[in-house]
Amino acid sequence: MRLFLLFLLVPLIEIALFIQIGGLIGLWPTLAIVILTAILGTFLVRSQGLQVLNQLRGSFEELRDPTEPLAHGAMILFSGALLLTPGFFTDAVGFALLVPGIRSAMYRTIRKRVNIETVQYGSRPQRAPEDPTIIDGDYEDLDPPKGQQGPSGWTRH
Known part of the structure; x- marks a missing residue:
């Protein structure tokens, strides 16, 4: 029922605002404001x-x-969707949602109403300690250049 009222009231508010503002400043300035806010x-x-x-x-x-x-x-x-919707009421709500303080207040209000549970698997990854069984080193390729076949390095005496 609340959603039905919302879908009914928002267009009525927009129509009323368009009529009032259009009557005060005229058609073209009203349309220019709508385009500029978008x-x-x-x-x-x-x-x-x-x-x-x-x-x-x-x-x-x-x-x-x-x-x-x-x-x-x-x-x-959601603010972007409201700002692209032509109208003064939706623009006002859209611009309000772009204010970080208002978004933070809304987040706190929503967070109070929603039960948020977190799950943590293990602890935070930390840098592994040096492993004494790992040997860091360099290597040199002992294979003969292509075209030269000889005994492998493992069979030399």
């Missing part, structure tokens, strides 16, 4: 998405929990 939103989503991708990569490299960067990435993706 262009600006695309640029902001791309730059913030790259930042979150770097944070996610860092969490994998440092073996930290990647939940928060993944959640931020999902919110940025």
Whole structure:
């Protein structure tokens, strides 16, 4: 039922805002604002998405929990979809989701409602101690150059 109300109310809000804003500033300025917010939103989503991708990569490299960067990435993706949807209400929500503080607050709220369990297999990998049974060395190829056949190095006396 909530989803039905959402799909019903959002277009009604958008239509009302288009009528009000179009009546105040005119058709062409209203359309220009919608196009400019889509262009600006695309640029902001791309730059913030790259930042979150770097944070996610860092969490994998440092073996930290990647939940928060993944959640931020999902919110940025949703923000991009909202910003590409024509409308003032969806643009406002989309731009709000691009603010890191708002995303963090939403993440904390969602995390309180969701039970997150982690499983760890073994301990963190550490550098293995030197193994005294491993011998590090160099080698020299004693095979004769191609074309010259002779006894192997193992049978020489």
